Amino acid sequence: MSENGLASRRGKVLTTDTMNPSVKKVEYAVRGPIVQRAVEIENELKKGAKKPFSEVIKANIGDAHAMGQQPVTFFRQVLALCSYPELLNSPLFPEDVKSRAGRILQSCGGGSIGETLQFCVRQDVAQYIKQRDGGIPCNPDNIYLSTGASDAIVTILKLLVCGEGRTCTGAMIPIPQYPLYSAALAELGAVQINYYLDEENCWSLNIGELRRALVDARKHCNPRVLCIINPGNPTGQVQSRKCIEDVIRFAAEENLFLMADEVYQDNVYADGCHFHSFKKVLFEMGPQYSNTVELASFHSTSKCYMGECGFRGGYMEVVNMDSDVKAQLTKLVSVRLCPPVPGQALMDLVVNPPKPGEPSHATFMKERTATLRSLAERAKLTEQILNTVPGIHCNPVQGAMYSFPQITIPERAVQEAKEKGQAPDMFYCMKLLDETGICVVPGSGFGQKEGTYHFRMTILPPTDKLKILLQKVKEFHMGFTEQFS
Amino acid sequence: MSENGLASRRGKVLTTDTMNPSVKKVEYAVRGPIVQRAVEIENELKKGAKKPFSEVIKANIGDAHAMGQQPVTFFRQVLALCSYPELLNSPLFPEDVKSRAGRILQSCGGGSIGETLQFCVRQDVAQYIKQRDGGIPCNPDNIYLSTGASDAIVTILKLLVCGEGRTCTGAMIPIPQYPLYSAALAELGAVQINYYLDEENCWSLNIGELRRALVDARKHCNPRVLCIINPGNPTGQVQSRKCIEDVIRFAAEENLFLMADEVYQDNVYADGCHFHSFKKVLFEMGPQYSNTVELASFHSTSKCYMGECGFRGGYMEVVNMDSDVKAQLTKLVSVRLCPPVPGQALMDLVVNPPKPGEPSHATFMKERTATLRSLAERAKLTEQILNTVPGIHCNPVQGAMYSFPQITIPERAVQEAKEKGQAPDMFYCMKLLDETGICVVPGSGFGQKEGTYHFRMTILPPTDKLKILLQKVKEFHMGFTEQFS
Structure with missing residues (x-):
């Protein structure tokens, strides 16, 4: 390489000044700064840091399995057979699981789900x-x-x-x-x-x-x-x-x-x-x-x-x-x-789930119903407990997997957030995370009417855990309100 | 809806005139018109059409499993266990498969690969x-x-x-x-x-x-x-x-x-x-x-x-x-x-494949070596046979999964292609497909020097089939050259 060549390399080709400006405008709060802080706290806990809580509860993303929901047996059995077709000969699996896996494999040209x-x-x-x-x-x-x-x-x-x-x-x-x-x-x-x-x-x-x-x-x-x-x-x-x-x-x-x-x-x-x-x-x-x-x-x-x-x-x-x-x-x-x-x-x-009369149908229906029933129970519970908190108002969770309550943030907290360059609900959620280990997403990440504040919390934690979590949110909110009033 | 409203709906919102112009510029020859024709021919064959061949051989895409290559046992065993962790208790699987699946499941927060x-x-x-x-x-x-x-x-x-x-x-x-x-x-x-x-x-x-x-x-x-x-x-x-x-x-x-x-x-x-x-x-x-x-x-x-x-x-x-x-x-x-x-x-x-001493190591190495050895053999075979054809020149297939031979297309065929509004190598490949059932991709889909013509053919068909396929290409090319000379 010539001296000349080296000298011409003045800096990085790709910097935030020279990158795609549209990409810079992208925001994605669901996995934004609040989640980075949650990961930091988890690492601190692993290293033995003393906190007023023992684990971070990620009520920020709608990932049911991460919160302990069990996969549907039929689905996973068929997928296992598709992965390793030798299992088609195993007595471990019901006939309808085998015939389904066989059908899927047959639809793949070469008989492998590699394609x-x-x-x-x-x-x-x-x-x-x-x-x-x-x-x-x-x-x-x-x-x-x-x-x-x-x-x-x-x-x-x-x-x-x-x-x-x-x-x-x-x-x-x-x-x-x-x-x-x-x-x-x-x-x-x-x-x-x-x-x-x-x-x-x-x-x-x-x-x-x-x-x-x-x-x-x-x-x-x-x-x-x-x-x-x-x-x-x-x-x-x-x-x-x-x-x-x-x-x-x-x-x-x-x-x-x-x-x-x-x-x-x-x-x-x-x-x-x-x-x-x-x-x-x-x-x-x-x-x-x-x-x-x-x-x-x-x-x-x-x-x-x-x-x-x-x-x-x-x-x-x-x-x-x-x-x-x-x-x-x-x-x-x-x-x-x-x-x-x-x-x-x-x-x-x-x-195309198991049909009535097929060996896997009863289990499938039992699992499906139990999951949806439990989610309905947690939706109701979330609304009810949040609405007992002065300064929180939560609409009925009619469907999906989230509550999006409106929270009253005292003026002094709004001021303190502004001084820190944070949205007031980000300030609130960061404090909630630091004090309780509960990770929720500030409403500003989803958009909200000017001057209103919210957070999104999933209803996915198991009922027992959800009750404790909601109780903690309640205590936090009351303390926060008192602190900044 | 008002009369006015209906009248205002003058046509489709989204047409090729009003769609993203950048998307229109996109070309992707590997699954382009040649593949659509291949699918048509397959359907004609299914309906009992008489052709000079009994199946379409898709030498157009680098999908090894579609061409009959078997998946690596270790990979698929672990994936099966990850899909359906009940199998961790089954005697069907070697210990290293189980421990690997356990490790992967543990890395997933909730123990399900759903996340x-x-x-x-x-x-x-x-x-x-x-x-x-x-x-x-x-x-x-x-x-x-x-x-x-x-x-x-x-x-x-x-x-x-x-x-x-x-x-x-x-x-x-x-x-x-x-x-x-x-x-x-x-x-x-x-x-x-x-x-x-x-x-x-x-x-x-x-x-x-x-x-x-x-x-x-x-x-x-x-x-x-x-x-x-x-x-x-x-x-x-x-x-x-x-x-x-x-x-x-x-x-x-x-x-x-x-x-x-x-x-x-x-x-x-x-x-x-x-x-x-x-x-x-x-x-x-x-x-x-x-x-x-x-x-x-x-x-x-x-x-x-x-x-x-x-x-x-x-x-x-x-x-x-x-x-x-x-x-x-x-x-x-x-x-x-x-x-x-x-x-x-x-x-x-x-x-992170099986290590020496682990139960799955020998099988893994045997499968890996056999696949790579066979691909090397097919690479050599492809080069050798194609280079016996007057008017085809094929560089050594040193690596990857494709040959990209240069083909001489007679001037009369070039003219006929132009009259049909086709690139000359598309004309050639369409004829090859129609006459032999072999699906390859015209060089124009990958770019080539002006005035040169090529096609891309995978080396993935099993050796026996590949020999027949190459022989057919040879015969086709000689016939094509004669026809248009």
């Missing part, structure tokens, strides 16, 4: 959707498998992004939202259009607010897509059928592409609440809607009674998508090769 | 790299797990993209290339800078050509990154140590970020060829390089003797990356949650 199986899964997904939606047809050609739902959501947003300045694609997202949406929009350089959920009415979606947000946005961008999360994350509401109809009508009138994030479709707990898929409601509204409104809806293996976050299984169904765009979508997903095959296999089992 | 395990894998990867590279240290903090190598490659390119017009990031890629690179650059809106590999010298990389490409590119963009694929895809060359040193010196002089795609690191067949990692060579060149040159290198579970494409396991190591950029990288990958956990577990087993 794609796609087609059989897409057919089974279509069958599941048809049955879920009371017989409304579903075409396997409209099903795209994905690496969890996140992957599919980002892919659809990516297709929709174009233009600059006033013609730049705008995407309407709920506030509070799951921050995948804001992160993806920042990365793609699209405009985020906030519509606020109505906290006073149990986080319901209000069409007037949708219209306000849209009219405002049209002044500076081109709104093209409306994102819905139902049941809601982080807000836990379940949309009524009437509300879904209104949203579909609104999308039709305003020429918006609909994205329905329905990953919590089995997680509905409150009396009188039911899950209605956007697809079903769309089709029941008649051909003037079902033949025109473009819809992508998303599901995954990570939530519901399964909780299999690690397998990254997912799918989306697209309805009324232009056929040339579908060809572009197919091309785009091909570049990334296939979604993980164990996740595909798991997705297949989720959409 | 992230990351930390233990990153430590094991660092240990593997250190051992592979003769003791050069590797810090687990520099390891990022990924969903196959593709995911990590796109992520690094994404970090590097910024600017517009003359300041827009340019990325140097080999031609021929694996089309993930061109696809990712198109999608990200970066400038693709082609440097041509030297076909006359066994597809070697020539520094003069690198310099030519760089100087040209500086006239219209900002070249910041140099991508290397070693062993080469689709070209099968293995870089010499001297060449790697030259490339590193070039990157240092010209201030380029290095990306080394090393997913075929165990696939080296030719006498006298060895795999040298960029990391190792960089560190052996001394601190003036090892302390400055920014490098990201990539590996996965999909190739080598493993061939586990479906698990989407992978990692990258970053060296000399700015610490603030690393924080941005960590944030970016967190948004997509974790790579598939079964893939992480598999990656862990790949970097």
Whole structure:
């Protein structure tokens, strides 16, 4: 190398000044500074540090297995056989487990789950959707498998992004939202259009607010897509059928592409609440809607009674998508090769679980029911205990896996947070973590009305632990309020 | 919905005219029109159509299991136990399999592979790299797990993209290339800078050509990154140590970020060829390089003797990356949650296989050796038979999983292809598929010197089948030449 060459190497090629500016704008609070602090505290505890608690409780992420939920036996038995087909000869497994594993292996060209199986899964997904939606047809050609739902959501947003300045694609997202949406929009350089959920009415979606947000946005961008999360994350509401109809009508009138994030479709707990898929409601509204409104809806293996976050299984169904765009979508997903095959296999089992009369059916139903019943109990418990705390107000957790209570933060604490350069609810959550070991995510990471403060806490800890945790939150909040009043 | 509303819905929201223009520019030949035609033919065969062949042989994708390669027993046994931990009590499995599965499950917070395990894998990867590279240290903090190598490659390119017009990031890629690179650059809106590999010298990389490409590119963009694929895809060359040193010196002089795609690191067949990692060579060149040159290198579970494409396991190591950029990288990958956990577990087993003395060691070594030996045999066979065909010239397949022979296409065939609006090698490959059932990818999908034609064919079919396949290619080529002469 020449002297000259060495001299020309003035510094790093890649610095925060010279990196992709869109990536810098990405925020993702669910695994942000609060989680880094949680990991630090865990390490301090391991090294024998004395704290007023003995473990960090991660109520920040919706990972059910991490909180002790057991996997569904049938799913895992089939996956074990797919991994190691020698077990097909073992007497340890029921016949239906073996026949399922055999079917999945056969769908893989070479008989190994080392490769794609796609087609059989897409057919089974279509069958599941048809049955879920009371017989409304579903075409396997409209099903795209994905690496969890996140992957599919980002892919659809990516297709929709174009233009600059006033013609730049705008995407309407709920506030509070799951921050995948804001992160993806920042990365793609699209405009985020906030519509606020109505906290006073149990986080319901209000069409007037949708219209306000849209009219405002049209002044500076081109709104093209409306994102819905139902049941809601982080807000836990379940949309009524009437509300879904209104949203579909609104999308039709305003020429918006609909994205329905329905990953919590089995997680509905409150009396009188039911899950209605956007697809079903769309089709029941008649051909003037079902033949025109473009819809992508998303599901995954990570939530519901399964909780299999690690397998990254997912799918989306697209309805009324232009056929040339579908060809572009197919091309785009091909570049990334296939979604993980164990996740595909798991997705297949989720959409096609054991049937009555099959050997695994009773156990499957028992496990599924127990998990959903226990989640419903924990949802109720969370709401009840939090609402006993002066200065905390928690809406009913109608569905999904989170509570998102509003917290009153005394003015003096708000001031102290500002002096530290922290959002007030980040200040609150950091203190909660340091004093109790409980890790929750500040509401500012999801978005909230100016001047209000919240945190997101999962309902996933086991009931006994959850009671203790909620009691600790209560004591912390009362102490915090006293300290800063 | 108002009449007005209905009238306003003039057409689809998302059409090829209104979609993301960068996505439209993406091309991915490996699963392009040739594969769609192959699927059509398979369906025709299923329906009883009469063809001069009875099956389609997919020599287009590097999926070893699809071509009949058996999975490594140890890997699959451990994965089965991780899926269904009840099997830990079964006498069917050797002790080292059980202890490995136990270790992986323990690394998962809740004891289920339904969630992230990351930390233990990153430590094991660092240990593997250190051992592979003769003791050069590797810090687990520099390891990022990924969903196959593709995911990590796109992520690094994404970090590097910024600017517009003359300041827009340019990325140097080999031609021929694996089309993930061109696809990712198109999608990200970066400038693709082609440097041509030297076909006359066994597809070697020539520094003069690198310099030519760089100087040209500086006239219209900002070249910041140099991508290397070693062993080469689709070209099968293995870089010499001297060449790697030259490339590193070039990157240092010209201030380029290095990306080394090393997913075929165990696939080296030719006498006298060895795999040298960029990391190792960089560190052996001394601190003036090892302390400055920014490098990201990539590996996965999909190739080598493993061939586990479906698990989407992978990692990258970053060296000399700015610490603030690393924080941005960590944030970016967190948004997509974790790579598939079964893939992480598999990656862990790949970097930490059975050791001598452990019960599974002998079988593991036998399987690994047999696979690599057979691939070496098939590499040789492919080169030899193709070179017996007048009008086909095939460089030695020194490594990886593909041959990329140059084919002479008669002028009359070139004309006929042009009339059909097809690239001449696409015309050739379509005819090959229609007449023989053999599916290969036209060279134009990877890039090639103007006026030359190639195809990429995997060496993955079992030896007996490969011989028949090569014989058929020979006959086809001779017939094709005669027909169009």
